[in-house]
Amino acid sequence: MMFVTPAFAQGAPANGDPNAATGTAPAGEVHTETGVAHDAHGGGVFPPFDHTTYSSQLLWLVITFGFFYWIMQKVVVPRVGGILEHRHDRIAQDLDEASRLKAEADAAVETYEKELAAARAKAGTIAETAREAARTKAAADRAAIEAELAEKLVAAEASIATIKAQAFAEVGAIAEEAAGAIVEQLIGPKASAEDVRAAVASAKVEA
Structure with missing residues (x-):
């Protein structure tokens, strides 16, 4: 123009x-x-x-400013506002998601700690039960062994008494025979069995 x-x-x-x-x-x-x-x-x-063009310059300045203001108001500002709002919503969603994940993590840790405490308590109960069962079994085994040893001791004592009685009986017969032979060697005539038996019994009583 x-x-x-x-x-x-x-x-x-x-x-x-x-x-x-x-x-x-x-x-x-x-x-x-x-x-x-x-x-x-x-x-x-x-x-x-040039002072003669100030009016046209002002007119074009107003037109240009109005045009850029309209562009800013209708295009740039809404777009920037939409971007900021979208970012704000995205940040809010991320914060909510982070809070939710933190709550889930805290709940998981609390559940884990409870389960761990329950497992430890159960393990302690099982260990105590096992120790008690082991002590009971050991006491029962000990009692059974002691009873068996007592029975064997009684049987051994009975066997020893029997063997001792048999030995004494055999010793008595041997002593009677030896005493009769000694008497016969010393005095000549053989002594009677009753006399020898009486002499051996008298010697046992004195011993």
Whole structure:
């Protein structure tokens, strides 16, 4: 879009340009947006500093600002807000999930500790029962062994008494025979069996 400044409009008739009525520039002559002829100002002015274009600059500034404000309000801000809200929801979900997992972990640890304590108590009960059973069995085995030894001792004592009686009986007969032979050797005639038996019995009593 080209803007025609008053300087250009006034300068055209003075030069006798037939295009002045239409407001067009002569052929081969280029004018800027500010509409200031280069030959009129001798080197030109930087367009933003030209006071004659302040109104158009302000108009375009308002239009540009309004356009960018509309873009920010309708596109950028909702999109950024949606991203932030999504991240906020995601963080909240992650925190909830972390809390749930922590609660499950705490419950699992508590259950494990309870089961471990129950297992230890059960192991202690089993060990105590086993020790008690072992003591009872040992006492029963000991009593059985002692009873068996007592029976064997009684039998041994009876056998010893029998053997001793037999030995004494045999010793008595042997003593009677020896005493009869000794008497016969000493005095000549053989002594009677009753006398020898009486003498041996008298010697046993004295012994």
